[in-house]
Each structure stands twice: as structure tokens, then as C-alpha cells.
Amino acid sequence: xxxxxxxxxxxxxxxxxxxxxxxxxxxxxxxxxxxxxxxxxxxxxxxxxxxxxxxxxxxxxxxxxxxxxxxxxxxxxxxxxxxxxxxxxxxxxxxxxxxxxxxxxxxxxxxxxxxxxxxxxxxxxxxxxxxxxxxxxxxxxxxxxxxxxxxxxxxxxxxxxxxxxxxxxxxxxxxxxxxxxxxxxxxxxxxxxxxxxxxxxxxxxxxxxxxxxxxxxxxxxxxxxxxxxxxxxxxxxxxxxxxxxxxxxxxxxxxxxxxxxxxxxxxxxxxxxxxxxxxxxxxxxxxxxxxxxxxxxxxxxxxxxxxxxxx
Ligand SMILES: Cc1cc2nc3c(=O)[nH]c(=O)nc-3n(C[C@H](O)[C@H](O)[C@H](O)COP(=O)(O)OP(=O)(O)OC[C@H]3O[C@@H](n4cnc5c(N)ncnc54)[C@H](O)[C@@H]3O)c2cc1C
Numbered sequence: 001x002x003x004x005x006x007x008x009x010x011x012x013x014x015x016x017x018x019x020x021x022x023x024x025x026x027x028x029x030x031x032x033x034x035x036x037x038x039x040x041x042x043x044x045x046x047x048x049x050x051x052x053x054x055x056x057x058x059x060x061x062x063x064x065x066x067x068x069x070x071x072x073x074x075x076x077x078x079x080x081x082x083x084x085x086x087x088x089x090x091x092x093x094x095x096x097x098x099x100x101x102x103x104x105x106x107x108x109x110x111x112x113x114x115x116x117x118x119x120x121x122x123x124x125x126x127x128x129x130x131x132x133x134x135x136x137x138x139x140x141x142x143x144x145x146x147x148x149x150x151x152x153x154x155x156x157x158x159x160x161x162x163x164x165x166x167x168x169x170x171x172x173x174x175x176x177x178x179x180x181x182x183x184x185x186x187x188x189x190x191x192x193x194x195x196x197x198x199x200x201x202x203x204x205x206x207x208x209x210x211x212x213x214x215x216x217x218x219x220x221x222x223x224x225x226x227x228x229x230x231x232x233x234x235x236x237x238x239x240x241x242x243x244x245x246x247x248x249x250x251x252x253x254x255x256x257x258x259x260x261x262x263x264x265x266x267x268x269x270x271x272x273x274x275x276x277x278x279x280x281x282x283x284x285x286x287x288x289x290x291x292x293x294x295x296x297x298x299x300x301x302x303x304x305x306x307x308x309x310x311x
Contacts, residue, residue: 012165041261060295062100068122078128084197181262
């Protein structure tokens with residue numbers, strides 16, 4: 001099948017790679033490519049955050065975990081498996097995605113928390129991973145064109161199956177007002193020998209520490225409906241303060257950069273083929289597009305294969 005994918009973030013590129021491995025003829029059209037996508041801002045740790053529906057998410061996340069674990073054997077991918085801890089102020093139910101993180105165990109909350117989990121998770125350094133992914137896609141013979149798509153139907157009229165991986169852009173492209181930004185800010189500091197990730201549910205904010213290979217991503221924030229992408233200096237200070245309270249060694253870490261990204265949130269991921277035309281939608285991954293990328297890409301391949309069989 002001739003397939004055009006709209007979008008070259010982590011979802012579009014992973015889908016392109018899987019479709020091309022399945023034998024389809026693929027090209028990608030995207031307004032932005034790495035390092036200019038939301039995916040480039042992701043922290044990015046394997047964690048199904050701000051995303052639904054629960055059952056499908058658990059399955060997509062588990063599939064992706066297994067693939068990231070394989071990719072971690074090759075340093076060029078920027079993927080490493082790291083142990084870490086997540087702490088909750090209120091008691092939470094067992095996560096639906098628990099099976100994906102095979103070594104997950106409960107930990108006591110001490111004085112400040114109701115409890116927490118400890119598990120190993122893939123940490124994906126997007127500054128290495130996205131260039132690696134894009135190069136893999138291009139090596140597979142996929143062309144990546146920089147352009148804005150305004151009409152999915154026009155691509156269908158050219159005889160293609162279209163896969164819409166436009167992230168937040170799907171709000172307009174698919175005329176879907178349920179897609180909204182959840183704004184997030186991060187601070188990147190030089191690596192100072194930290195190897196464990198940490199995440200806690202701070203009231204009104206997020207606090208996370210994600211140690212990559214050469215640097216550490218500190219976060220964060222999650223403001224639904226906020227569209228501006230200017231870095232907020234007071235937020236940078238607040239993120240540093242919260243992270244230093246958790247890990248005092250960070251006080252000596254040199255700040256390398258700050259960034260803002262808009263998570264493409266939707267009440268649940270839209271992963272389905274339209275009934276009356278060959279358009280497969282795959283968007284709305286919220287705070288978990290990296291975490292779900294491989295599982296979702298494989299499901300898209302199944303939908304395109306099904307279209308192929310129908311002829
Ligand atoms: C601060 C922050 C931290 C995060 N941390 C994590 C994390 O730890 N783990 C995790 O799994 N996720 C994390 N995320 C979420 C993750 O970044 C997103 O879920 C993911 O990047 C979504 O990928 P995507 O490919 O759908 O979208 P994007 O990366 O936004 O890509 C969309 C693509 O579509 C293109 N496009 C849009 N509209 C059009 C159009 N009309 N025509 C042509 N092209 C178009 C864009 O140019 C781009 O190429 C984080 C996000 C933020 C902001």
C-alpha cells in the first residue's frame with residue numbers, strides 16, 4: 001500500500017518505520033522535524049502519564065517497553081534502562097499498566113507520602129533517539145517532506161492511505177476540538193553522576209528527575225489549555241527548587257537549557273480508521289507518546305494491512 005504519514009514526531013516516525021518494515025511504500029509529510037517537534041522536548045521516560053484508554057494503553061506501553069529494552073543494547077539509540085521511584089501523596093490503585101514494568105514493587109511512603117512504586121523504566125534521550133529514528137526511517141527508503149497539510153482528503157484522492165500522526169496539529173487537521181495542549185516546561189542540567197529517576201505528585205505541579213546519558217531533565221509542569229511556548233523564568237526557578245529539595249546534589253549542576261512543549265492531550269488516544277475513506281488516525285498521546293509509540297505503530301500496521309486485504 002502507498003501510505004503517506006502526516007507528522008514526524010515520535011509517533012509518525014515510529015509508524016513510518018514499522019509500516020516500511022511491513023513492506024508498505026511510505027512517505028512522510030511534516031511541518032516540523034527533529035529537533036523542532038514536541039517529541040524533542042519529552043523528558044522522556046517510559047511512563048503512561050495523562051493518557052487513555054486504560055486497557056489499550058497498558059498493552060501499547062508493554063509492547064513499547066519490550067522494544068525499548070532491546071534498543072537499550074545499542075548506545076546509538078540513546079535508550080537506557082534505569083531504576084527509579086515514583087511517590088504519591090494519596091493512596092493510588094494498582095496501575096493498569098503494571099504488567100509492562102515487570103520488576104515493579106511497592107515502597108512505603110515515609111512521613112510525606114502515602115506510598116510509591118519502584119521499578120526499572122526505559123529512559124529515552126530524545127536528542128539522540130529522534131535523529132537515530134529518523135535516520136532509520138530514511139535508510140528504509142522513506143522520504144520526509146517539509147510541508148503543512150491542510151486537507152487529508154487531497155492525499156486520499158492521490159490514491160494513498162493516509163496516517164494522521166499530527167499530534168496537537170490534529171485538532172485542526174481532523175477537526176477534533178477534544179485535542180488540547182497540556183503545557184510542560186523542563187530544565188536540562190549537566191549530568192553529575194545521577195543514575196536513578198524520580199517522580200512525585202507535588203500539589204499543583206510535577207516534580208521529576210530524569211537522568212539521561214550526558215544530562216538530566218528536570219520537571220515539570222502540566223497546564224491544560226495553555227498554548228504559549230515561551231519559557232517562564234519563575235517556573236524554571238520553581239522546578240530547580242523542587243528538584244534540589246529531592247536531590248541536593250543538583251544545586252551544583254550547570255543549567256544547559258530550558259524548554260516548553262505542548263503535550264497533545266485528548267480524553268483518549270484516537271487510533272482508528274475512518275469508516276468511509278482510508279484515513280487512519282493516530283494522535284492524542286498526551287504525556288505518553290514516547291511510552292506508547294511502538295505499540296501504537298504496530299496497531300496502525302494492522303489497520304493498514306486490513307485495508308490492503310480488503311483491496
Ligand atoms: C515537558 C514534556 C515532557 C514529556 N515527557 C514525556 C515522557 O517522559 N514520556 C513520554 O512518553 N512522553 C512525554 N511527553 C509527551 C510526548 O512528548 C508526546 O506525547 C509526544 O511527543 C507526541 O508525539 P507526536 O508524534 O504525536 O507529536 P509531535 O511530536 O508534536 O509531532 C507532531 C508532528 O506532526 C506535524 N504536524 C502537525 N500538524 C501538521 C500539519 N497540519 N501538516 C503537517 N505536519 C503537521 C508536526 O510538525 C510534527 O512533525 C512529554 C511532553 C512534554 C511537553
